[in-house]
Amino acid sequence: MRKYFVKDGNIITRERLIKGGSICVVDGKIEAVHESLPENIGEDYKIISVEGNYVSPGFIDIHVHGGNNSDFLMGDVEKNIACCKMHLQHGTTSIVPTLSTSGYDMYRTALKGVRETMKCIKGGPYIAGVHMEGPYLSPAQLGAQSPDFLKPPDERDYLSLFEDYPFILRWTIAPEVEGTLQMARTLIRRGVHFSIGHSDAMFDDVMRAYEIGVNCITHLYSATSTVRRINAYRYAGIIEAAYFLDGMTVEIIADGKHLPESLLKLIYKLKGAENICLVTDALGATGLPANIKEIYDASSKQVIIIEDGVAKLKDGKAFAGSVATSDRLVRNMVKLCGAPIVDAVKMMTYTPAKTVGIEKAKGSIAPGMDADLVIFDKDIVVKKVIFAGELIS
Numbered sequence: 001m002r003k004y005f006v007k008d009g010n011i012i013t014r015e016r017l018i019k020g021g022s023i024c025v026v027d028g029k030i031e032a033v034h035e036s037l038p039e040n041i042g043e044d045y046k047i048i049s050v051e052g053n054y055v056s057p058g059f060i061d062i063h064v065h066g067g068n069n070s071d072f073l074m075g076d077v078e079k080n081i082a083c084c085k086m087h088l089q090h091g092t093t094s095i096v097p098t099l100s101t102s103g104y105d106m107y108r109t110a111l112k113g114v115r116e117t118m119k120c121i122k123g124g125p126y127i128a129g130v131h132m133e134g135p136y137l138s139p140a141q142l143g144a145q146s147p148d149f150l151k152p153p154d155e156r157d158y159l160s161l162f163e164d165y166p167f168i169l170r171w172t173i174a175p176e177v178e179g180t181l182q183m184a185r186t187l188i189r190r191g192v193h194f195s196i197g198h199s200d201a202m203f204d205d206v207m208r209a210y211e212i213g214v215n216c217i218t219h220l221y222s223a224t225s226t227v228r229r230i231n232a233y234r235y236a237g238i239i240e241a242a243y244f245l246d247g248m249t250v251e252i253i254a255d256g257k258h259l260p261e262s263l264l265k266l267i268y269k270l271k272g273a274e275n276i277c278l279v280t281d282a283l284g285a286t287g288l289p290a291n292i293k294e295i296y297d298a299s300s301k302q303v304i305i306i307e308d309g310v311a312k313l314k315d316g317k318a319f320a321g322s323v324a325t326s327d328r329l330v331r332n333m334v335k336l337c338g339a340p341i342v343d344a345v346k347m348m349t350y351t352p353a354k355t356v357g358i359e360k361a362k363g364s365i366a367p368g369m370d371a372d373l374v375i376f377d378k379d380i381v382v383k384k385v386i387f388a389g390e391l392i393s
Contacts, residue, residue: 002027002389004046006373007037009055012345014364023055025371028389032367048391050375053383054341057349057365058093058372059326062170062356063131063218063251063279065098067286067325071298072097072130073106075113081121086287087280088392090325091382093372094126094353094362096169098281101134101145104157111165118167124387126372128358129169133218136183137198138174141223144313144320145198146301153179158187168192169356172218174199175209188213193356195251196238198223206241210248216355217242219281220250220267222258222319243270249355251279254332255324257310264337273343277352278329283311283321297321331380 197218353363
C-alpha cells in the first residue's frame with residue numbers, strides 16, 4: 001500500500017483555497033484533505049512538502065489535436081504517447097484526443113491508434129475518450145479545417161464507427177446541417193456528449209439542439225456564428241444563444257491570441273467558471289523548439305506558420321489553431337482576465353470533467369477522487385505533476 005501526505009500546500013478545491021493544507025493519498029486515491037498536517041501520522045506514511053506552492057487537481061484538456069510534432073489523426077501510437085507525455089509535463093493529467101474533419105478511413109486509422117495508445121500508455125495522462133470535430137460542419141465556418149470531407153451524417157456511418165470505437169466521448173456538429181440533430185439524439189442515448197461548433201447556426205437552431213441535450217459550444221468566437229442581417233432584419237446566432245442559455249457550457253481557447261483580454265473578461269463575467277472549459281485546441285506544433293517556424297499540420301492538411309505564440313495559416317490572415325498548453329491557459333485567466341486562482345483552475349479541471357462526464361473521479365481535490373495533482377508556483381509554472389498518486393519525473 002502506497003501512502004503519503006502532500007503538505008505545506010495552497011490547496012485549490014472546487015470552492016476555496018486552503019492555505020498551508022495537506023492531502024492524504026492512499027493507493028492512488030485522495031483519502032482526506034486537511035487544513036494542516038495532522039498530528040500522529042503513522043510511520044508508514046511518506047511526507048512530500050510542496051513548500052507553499054499551489055496544489056490543484058490535474059488539468060483536463062477536452063479539445064487537443066496533438067503536440068510534440070504529432071497529430072492524433074495520424075494514428076501513430078508511439079507519437080501519440082510522446083504527445084501525451086509532453087502535455088502531462090504541463091499539468092494535463094486527463095486528455096481527450098481530438099480528430100478534425102477527415103474521411104472515415106482515416107478516422108478508423110486514427111481511432112485504432114488512440115485505442116492502442118490507451119492500452120499501451122503508462123504513467124499518464126488518462127485518455128478519457130476521443131472528440132470528433134467533424135465532418136458534419138458548416139462550409140461557411142470551417143476555419144482551418146479541410147472542406148474535402150464535409151457531408152451530412154449517414155446513420156450507417158456514425159453508428160458503425162461508434163460501435164467499433166465506443167470510446168468516442170464527444171462530437172462537434174453544426175446543428176443546421178440536415179441530419180445532425182437526429183444523430184445527436186441517437187448517440188446521446190449511448191453516452192456521447194455533443195457540442196456545437198464550426199457552425200453558422202441561427203439562434204433557433206441552437207435552441208433546438210440544446211433541447212435534445214447538446215449543451216456545449218466548441219471554442220466560442222472561433223468559427224461560431226453571431227448576429228447577422230437578412231433582408232434588413234437582425235438575427236442572433238450561436239454566440240448570443242451561448243450567453244442566453246444559463247446551462248450552456250462554452251469552450252474557450254485562452255491562449256491570449258484567439259481571444260483578446262476584453263473578450264476573456266466578457267465571457268468570464270457572463271458565463272462564470274461553472275460554465276467555461278479552458279481548452280488548448282493544440283496542434284502538432286505545440287511544444288516544439290522556438291526555432292521551428294513552419295510545419296505541415298495533419299489536422300488542417302496544410303503548411304502552417306508559428307508566429308507570436310500562435311499557429312496561423314501561411315498567408316498570416318487567420319489562425320490555424322493553438323500551440324498552447326494547459327498551464328498557459330490557467331495563467332492567462334489569472335493574469336489577463338483577473339479571475340481568482342480557484343476559478344481559473346476550475347475552468348481547467350472540474351468544469352471540463354463535468355462536461356464529459358468524468359467528474360466523479362477527476363477534476364477535484366476531495367476524498368475518493370483520483371490523486372491526479374499539479375503543483376505550481378505563484379506564476380503558474382508547473383513544478384511537479386502527480387498522476388494516479390505517482391510523482392512524475
